[in-house]
Amino acid sequence: MRRPPTQVSARQYSLNDRRHGGRFYLNSQTGWHQRLKWSILARTGIHMKTLLLLPISAFALVAGQPAVKCDAIAARSFGDDVKIQSATLVTAKGNMPEHCDVRGVIFPEAKFALKLPTVWNDRFEMVGNGGTAGTISLGAVDGAVRKGYASSSTDTGHDAAKEVLAVFAYETKDNPNARRKFLDFAWLSVHETAVLSKQIIQAYYGAAPKYSYWVGCSTGGRQGMQEAQRFPEDFDGLVIGAPGLYNTGNSMRRIWIGQSQVGDGAIPDTKLPALTKAVYDKCDAVDGLKDGIIDDPRRCDFKPSRDVPKCASGDGTDCFTAAQISALEKIYGGPRDSRGAQLFPGEPVGSEPVWADNFIAPDKTVLPRAESQMKYAMLDPAPGPSWKYTMFNFDSDPARLGRAAAELNARNPDLSPLKQRGGKIVQYSGWADQQVNPYPGIDYYNSVSTQLGDTATRDFYRLFMVPGMFHCNGGPGCNTVDWLAAVVDWVENGKAPERLIGAHVENGKTTRTRPMCPYPQVSVYKGSGSIDEAASFSCAAPK
């Protein structure tokens, strides 16, 4: 396998260069990252193709333990745009091993943490964020450090405690770097933190990481896909979970779901058991097994106006009024303009048990997030604080999302640079994802297959749709899967994931296992044996 050019690209890359380039290009709407990347490489005299073709011997490594003291990192310069705030040796405690905890800020406000275990497995794992980010993902960093990885996370350039939801992206006299902070959230800070992390790893251990991995779900999945598309040299393997890669569309969908429930259409969460029962009664057995899991929601013809119980008169918890049924028809149908043109996919059936956390009753958490994104970060021009989700116009406003989409969305199907350097992607989504609609992730996988060919795509990129999994985890399905182990095995041992094992765990006990099959394959019951055992299922093309 070709050695990834992580070491050289990190060493040659100066964050100071980026700042000056960034200033020059910040007002350009698209593509400045590409021009900047090439301009930096041109300045250093190294052409990208040269990087890609360097032999393994050029990256001979000696690694495993620190070459310098932890506090020496605080005294090192990593460019004018980087301020190392602290580098502290933390002694082993509980299940955390001894490590060097490095904290700092990248211009203007992107705070990061990088933890470097004293006993290092020679690998780097960067972890992603959720929602509108604004916090460093320390829990995930610690999880990686416990496994021996050097691991980092960025808050993506703003502090969620000070700038709630998407207000960081709204330019005012008190927030003059809003555009830069928007780009930091969209994709820039992750790349910069990845590059800087490798520089610090090099300084601390005297060696570059042998392999670099990305692990993220939700926003973290979107961030990973941005990296795969824009900076394929950053990571050798990527775990892309439930990616919000059509971010503007998904937020528009949430606005649609909110508008669908304005007035009499509001659906209280007390009705979710009745809705869930109607859905699962109709759809569970369609896949051939009545097992509490809907294998593929596309195969079930669920129609609220026909399939949910109607209230004979008035309202009640076990039935739905005509206005509520109309709202459900809109939610499952998806956003449309006034001429009926579909703007984004409707909801797949199966996630109803957790709709209460999201969009039933229009004041729940996800709708305010989408509203904040629209008014501060997505609509162009930004309408600002007084804008309400009820004001989104499905005829005229989708066209106002293009400028944000160019930065936030991660839908470029040309992954050939990642493929050419040996990078691998394992993407997964729950079929019962209540927060990030899974259809755009499937559409994206198909668009890459169309661009590169099915076989060529399967050689480096595989998608796993998990039946009965909610957003990133949870749900009735077998949603506990070691995705990182799968991508590591692929990158380091050349073993492509043909069949992974998912477990359903309750109170610490595995109650059921199923194979996870690379899309478009599905798991098929062999006809005998326990339906709670993965061995009773094979991976096969859907019938």
Ligand SMILES: [Ca+2]
């Ligand atoms: Ca089933």
